[in-house]
Amino acid sequence: MAKNKYPEIEKDSPYRSLFKAISWRFIASGSTFIISFTIFTQATETAFKDILGAVSLITAIDIFSKLILYYFHERLWTNIVWGKYWRRRAIKRKIRKRKKEKMNSINSSI
Numbered sequence: 001m002a003k004n005k006y007p008e009i010e011k012d013s014p015y016r017s018l019f020k021a022i023s024w025r026f027i028a029s030g031s032t033f034i035i036s037f038t039i040f041t042q043a044t045e046t047a048f049k050d051i052l053g054a055v056s057l058i059t060a061i062d063i064f065s066k067l068i069l070y071y072f073h074e075r076l077w078t079n080i081v082w083g084k085y086w087r088r089r090a091i092k093r094k095i096r097k098r099k100k101e102k103m104n105s106i107n108s109s110i
Helices: 014-043 050-077 084-107
Strands: none
Touching: 014 050
16 A cells, blocks of 8 residues: 555644634734824824724725635645645655765775
């Protein structure tokens, strides 16, 4: 029976991807709100209420559009194998190299 090239792994559930997207959006949208608010208050002579409305609209659009984009991006990368097993391959390579060096040193001492 042939061995699988990659071991079986559990993928993130869609719910995990969704919650990761939501938690990240809170952080990222908070920074968008603060940056937009700072720029609007310094660059315009608009009333505070109007600035708050504009910044809130920017943040709301930012939240929903990027939440959807991040979710689908996360689901896409869940199915891509590339880069998931690099540690295992690096360790195997290091072990093979040490064995080869050891064999070479044994052979050269004979």
